[in-house]
Amino acid sequence: MSVNLKQEGQWLEQEKRNVALKRARELKSRIKDYLDNKQNIPNGFEKQAAFAQAKEKILQYFGASEEQWDDWRWQMANRIKDVQVLGQLMNLSAEDMNLIDQVGQHYRWAVSPYYLALVIISGLTGPIGKQAIPSIKEIEDHSGVEDPMGEEFTSPAPAITRRYPDRLIINVTNQCAMYCRHCQRRRNIGEVDVHKPRKVLQAALDYIRENEEIRDVLITGGDALLLPDKQIDWLLTELDRIPHVEIKRIGTRTPVTMPQRITPTLCAILEKHPPIYINTQFNHPLEVTPEAKTACDRLVKAGVVLGNQAVLLKDINNHPDVMKRLNQSLLQIRVRPYYIFHAKNVKGTGHFITSVEEGIAIMDQLRGYTSGLAVPTYIINAPNGYGKTPILPQYVLDRKDNYITLRTWEKRVIRYPIDGQH
Structure with a gap:
């Protein structure tokens, strides 16, 4: 009888294993389409040979060295903002240059040499080029508004934006390493880079001191990490001295557009002021490069918690496989996908806006198809400053x-x- 029980037990175990193997085959079939397409969605690590060629072309044009390339001040001083220079570096046609020049008369543009190397890989109409290089569609779009978030009406003190009970924004600069074509604050860019003066920041800090419910402060711009190191240190020190401020956040795209800015000196400053959370904005897998990883490694070593706030952009990342590859690549460099923002209806950016249904479909193809760490929250910002609203599949x-x-x-x-x- 014991022999029969043993045989019955073995048979039962085999039946369980057969069920598990059948289920495993089902699960494998569900990811086959993505695995087949993955090779068509390279990240920046997989395009290093092409990046190196583009980088060398830019270095030769400027007569610059590797040491200069790695200096963020050189990157800022040599942002490409002249259509003739862009034309030579990208071999553009006269027609393309004329269209870019037309847009440039209405909306400022500038691209760091580092990010331009990615643009060259992607091409003028590729997912990186579309984010960086002006399109004639910007001046053909008359549907949007300059301030869809109503920030002018949610600023109770200088440089402050407040949309929630316990947190607020300090807007510290209009300067960026690159002026993204889909920017929600393009109205603030102007023609001159300007940091907020100390007296304005003092007024913002005074407001925070006077409102004890504020426990979370986001420093943004523009790009907050383009402030001088000493200014960043001063501002973080002042926030540390306010007892009710529990955490500081920094909004920056420099790990994406100019990772050279993340220097050991800057990281030493950030390490002095925990807890600090940095949210950046990678929008496409090609932006996840070894240089970006080095920047993120330095930030993580300094104790900074990293998150990503992608923007859903038409013909750039509005496909489930692209977003999945992006989020999985980000986890490999220790950046947690946090939000996918539905593009705001900003004047001049209508050609980037997708349907909400596309965003929901992307979320539907992330949940369960990849690890939960790679599934951000899809967000629509309610117009007129009424805050973030999560959107989920049903x-x-x-x-x-x-x-x-x-x-x-x-x-x-x-x-x-x-x-x-x-």
């Missing part, structure tokens, strides 16, 4: 009696008790 289909009807990531429909007890 997982609760019905609610009745003591049960809700759910659909899983595989679209299986199940009943689940409301009290959680089966």
Whole structure:
């Protein structure tokens, strides 16, 4: 009898294994399309040979050295903002240059040499070029508004934007390493880079001191990390001295557009002022490069917690496979995908805006198809400064009696008790 029990046990174990193997085959089939397409969505690590060629071309044009390339001040001083220079570096046609020049008369543009190397890889109309180089569509778009967030009406003190009960923004500069074509604050760019003067920042700090419910302060711009090191240190020190401020956040795209800015000196300053959270904005896998990784490694070593706030942009990342590759690549460099923002209806940026349905479809193809760490929250910013609203696929289909009807990531429909007890 013991022999029969043993054989029955072995048979039962094999049946369980057969069920598991069948399920594993099902799961493998669900990711096959992505794996087949993944090779068509390279990240910056996989394009290093092409990047090196583009970098060398730029260095030769400027007669610059590797040491200069690695200096963020050189990168800032040599931002490409002249269409003739851009034309030579990218071999543009006279027609392309004329169109860029037309847009430049209305909207400022500038690209760091580092990011231009990525543009050259991507091409003028590629996912990197579209973010950096002016398009004639910017001046053909008459649908948007200059300030869809109503920031002018949510500023109770100089340089302050307040949309929530316990947190606010200090806007410290209009300067960026690159002027993104989809920028939500393009109205602030102007023609001259200007940091907020100390007296304005003092007034902002006074407001924070007077409002004890403020526990979270976001320093942004422009790009907050383009302030001088001493100014950053001073501002963080002042915030540390306010007892009710629990955390500081910094908004910056320099790890993406000019990673050379993340110097050991800057990181030593940041390390002095924990806790600091930095949210950056990688929008495409090509932006995840070895240089970006070096910058992020330095920040992590300094104790900074890194997150990413991508913007959903038409013909750049509005595809589930592109967003999945981006988020998985970010986790490899220790940047946690935090938000996907639906593009705001800013004047001159309408050609970037996708449908909300596209965003929901992307979220539907992330949840369950990749690790939860690679699944950010899809956000629509309510117009006129009423804050972030999360948008999710519909997982609760019905609610009745003591049960809700759910659909899983595989679209299986199940009943689940409301009290959680089966």
